[in-house]
Amino acid sequence: MVKVIQTETDLSSALSEPATAIYFNSDACGVCHVMLPQLEQIVGTEFPKMNIYVVNANETPEICGKFSVFTFPTVLIFFEGKESLRMARNINLATFKQAVARPYSILFD
Template sequence: MKEVTELLSMNAIENFINRHQLSFIYISRPSCTVCHAVLPQLRELLEQFPHIKLGHVNADSVEEVAGRFSVFTVPVLLLFIEGTEFLREARFVHFEQLKQKLKRVYQLYEE
């Protein structure tokens, strides 16, 4: 499974996004049952994309994340390319569609 970096502050989140060319931020809350189901599937999917780094944010601990990234529900999955948000999925994630989107992005990045 893909390694996950726990991001515990807005500063840590911004540094993570800026430090990696391809960064994926997963925003969740401990009380969200959907969040608990999505994370293992996301980690498994991202194994296919070794250049994408995965960071996790607990929205209860880092409350500012909601305002910074316009998060109205959880889970939220955000892909950043060179610091710019490129892809967003929220609440119910269709993993086959997400996989296809990631493949396209990854192919462009690899070229």
């Protein structure tokens, strides 16, 4: 299930989890709307203990600025509150899955 980050409190809560994916998108980005369901499916099947959060740049630009995200879509992966992976614009989902698999398995297996 995808959750929306709208406040700093939401962000703090998301980053306090052991594994978090934050997906940054924009209303004007067509690729963003296509990519999210695919990312949600991969995370749901391959990484079930990881939650996905969405930050809409049009609604919360200050959160985008906090992470220096100015290109969409962008995915940030956090393990234990620390940024582990950043993928932007041309996101290859096979590469994403491969990059997340190792730290995820170390944390949860």
